[in-house]
Amino acid sequence: MKITNKIIERHGLKMSEYERIQKLLKRDPNLLELGIFSAMWNEHCSYKSSRLHLKKLPTKGKQVIQGPGENAGVIDIGEDDAIVFKIESHNHPSYIEPYQGAATGVGGILRDVFTMGARPIALLNSIHFGSPSHPKTKSLLNGVVSGIGGYGNCIGIPTVAGETKFNKTYNENILVNAMAVGHVKKDKIFYSKAKGINKSVVYVGSKTGRDGIHGASMASAEFNEDTEEKKPTVQVGDPFTEKLLMEACLELMRDDSIIAIQDMGAAGLTSSSVEMASKGSLGIELELERVPCREENMTPYEMMLSESQERMLIILEDGKENYARNIFKKWDLDFVIIGKTTESKNLTLKYEGKLVGEIPIDALSSNAPIYDRKWVKKKINNDKIDIKSLKKIKIEDALIKILSSPNNSSKRWVTEQYDQMVMCDTVQRSGSDAAVIRIHKKNKAIAVTVDSSANYCKSHPITGGKQIVCENWRNLISVGAKPLAITNCLNFGNPEKKEIMGEFTECLQGIKEACEFLDYPVVSGNVSFYNGTNQKNIFPTPVVGGVGLINKCNQTIGHHFKNENSFIILLGKTFGHIEQSCFLRENYYILEGNPPTVNLKNEKNNGEMVLTLINKNLVESAHDVSEGGLIVALSEMSIGSKYGLKIEKQKNLRNLTQYLFGEDQGRYLLEIKEENLNDTVKLLKNSNIYYENIGNTQKDYFEIEGEMKLSINDLFKINNQWYKSY
């Protein structure tokens, strides 16, 4: 078949990229080879627009065992334990087919984790939908939530934390980011680097079907009117098979049979074989007629580009074939030797004895195009909002409006659809600042959480980038965990637009600054560009997933008030920054202005102080102050607890509304028992940490002196009504 311009375009390749292929091959590619280039060179697999910027992120630290570049990042949590984790997007497929898109997003990220030898112990997600009033939102929400649950519940990994947000910017392009966390012994980590010539290349797992062909290319383009037609490119998930594959792989990993292992994720058989060969500077030869197929008459092109789920490629040590085959037989999974490693440094594809394609591995990996795309700095809108010029609204009414809004309502409707308890090590479940998972049979635990702030990132990308890292760090601190490292999922619009590339560059700048300052390195991640439809791009939405360590799991604390008559300490300074606040957005629909600034030095000092206080057992409960400001944070400590609070009249206050609803950063709320107050205050004063003693807990009522008094039962109802009525 002659390669025409139309065929090149259909493969998502630019003319200049096609010419690069001709130069690298020193000939025209055939259709199979063109398909392979298209699968490897698309944005999703090659990171061609982001790679230059990603290099700037801090990825090292003494806690880091493996940074970006492997299936997932690995960090040290002491003794012989390590944690493997990564977040990944499945935005485009989830918009087209929400249940399967979300389910396979979970399946894919789980494989990245158990491929490295780790048993997955927690799942998290960050899901963003359009406006609740948009006609598609309801069915997308239902589909995505049941898809995430359907996969995680069946495979038996608890889904323990996440965020569900609504914003009309996602009307035509939702975000579904899934994160998986696993536990592994340090000497049992598996990598994807091939070693040795003539080693067996083994295909295990499900059979290959025609689903998902060109999935990665679809995820590398904007949506348009034809989006509905792309349904066949969405893969179909089978969590049952994944469970078997996971158990079989982990069983095989007890032994030393595996040289290298790679899951078949985006771009399936193509990317898994190229990855392993490229890392080992070797070649791979595959005999494609041996590939187990689900459908009849599949062509080499379809086999190489299928994104059928629940498949793995393994390079085995000599003589281990029978041992490994028996394990997969036990689990009723396919096990076929489909090729071998070679010296050639080529990807060599044969079908029924005939050579059907041959491409230098380098051409697909290190010689893939890299773009230094044009970008422009964000024009910052420095408008200040004079709150006194706005129509006056009662504190109580503003609070009710926020607590009953889609974005700030209790997410129980969502989280009760996920099994959070299976594996029986979930110490803190969804709804906490961070979920806490005990390391099985040990006394230590990890804390995990995901965060994003699209509104902040849109209005001021550098600050927004910093803020999400800091908020994530604060969430871990609040449960008593020492933050160790993050993974990030960078959801942006079309990188070929200089404004979008600017948002990307500046958000990354913010993330880098915060991560460096907090010694909070990035160990894995994923970039998702082209989130938009018909030229309308989404708000920049980087999502950060963090992992922290709790040395003794009895030292973790929650965010619900635990006692009556405790003192409530607000740690960190309140300036009353109201622009970009939930208060203005929900009550006045005002979206202008800058987000609150982030002072990294304060973040670090305040965070470390909170951790010290928690470790000294001085704190009953703690909560970070974020979206909605002080009053929303206080409500969240009361809702679900038996205790409310009484906040005394503040003296010398410029404006109570700004004090209560401002979203200044670096703040925490701490519940301190009377007998611990002196010790706490002494530590705060000695370290020059700014704090205020703002009031006390009390039974049943949430009260701001002279302003409002609501029963905590009412508060609970207000916070729990939206999802029920939607």
Added chain:
Amino acid sequence: MKSSVIVFPGSNCDRDIAVALNKMEFKNQMIWHKETTLPKSDLIVIPGGFSYGDYLRSGAIAGKSAIINEVIKSANAGCLVLGICNGFQILTETGLLKGTLLRNKNLKFINKDVNIKVINNKTKFSSNYKKNQVLKINIAHNEGNYFTNSDHLKDLKNNNLIAFQYCDESGNVNEQSNPNGALENIAGIYNSNKNILGMMPHPERMIDNYVSNTDGINLFSSLLN
């Protein structure tokens, strides 16, 4: 006391129940579904999960598996059998327990802590509980809506074969405290000999104060009596 936990492909609470049994000092063995003989056991547990992916119908394929004939034989010979969640569904598929588990009334998977009441505390599974004691216990299922015909329901009531009912914190059994639509708030039942217990809630998740509470412990400790 010797216990055997049957492991099907797709079982996913097998490790959790093994941890609970070991903690309570049962001598426990894991039995793979392809086995055709069972070791001598005082207790057989069919754990929760999604056996065979719950394809066809939850528990249906496991109910026809190789090992299940051995379970049926042992059960009929008086061995104690505990089926939790998917295990309960499997027991109804084998006919060892009557009735069936329909989809939850709200058509969604439900995971939360609920209250259940001990209706019969005079069995080998429940003697360490008080009658009408309220337990806080975790449920996690898509098909937990128990249903049976009116003759069997009469039989359950007349012969004190209802093990647990969903209730509120104070022990009131009513519609508000029914999480999944189960007939008469039934959360677990016995066979007529009371040597087989099927229940939707997960007692193995309630043995440890760090992750939940210890309301499940007495079920296991009763068995040791």
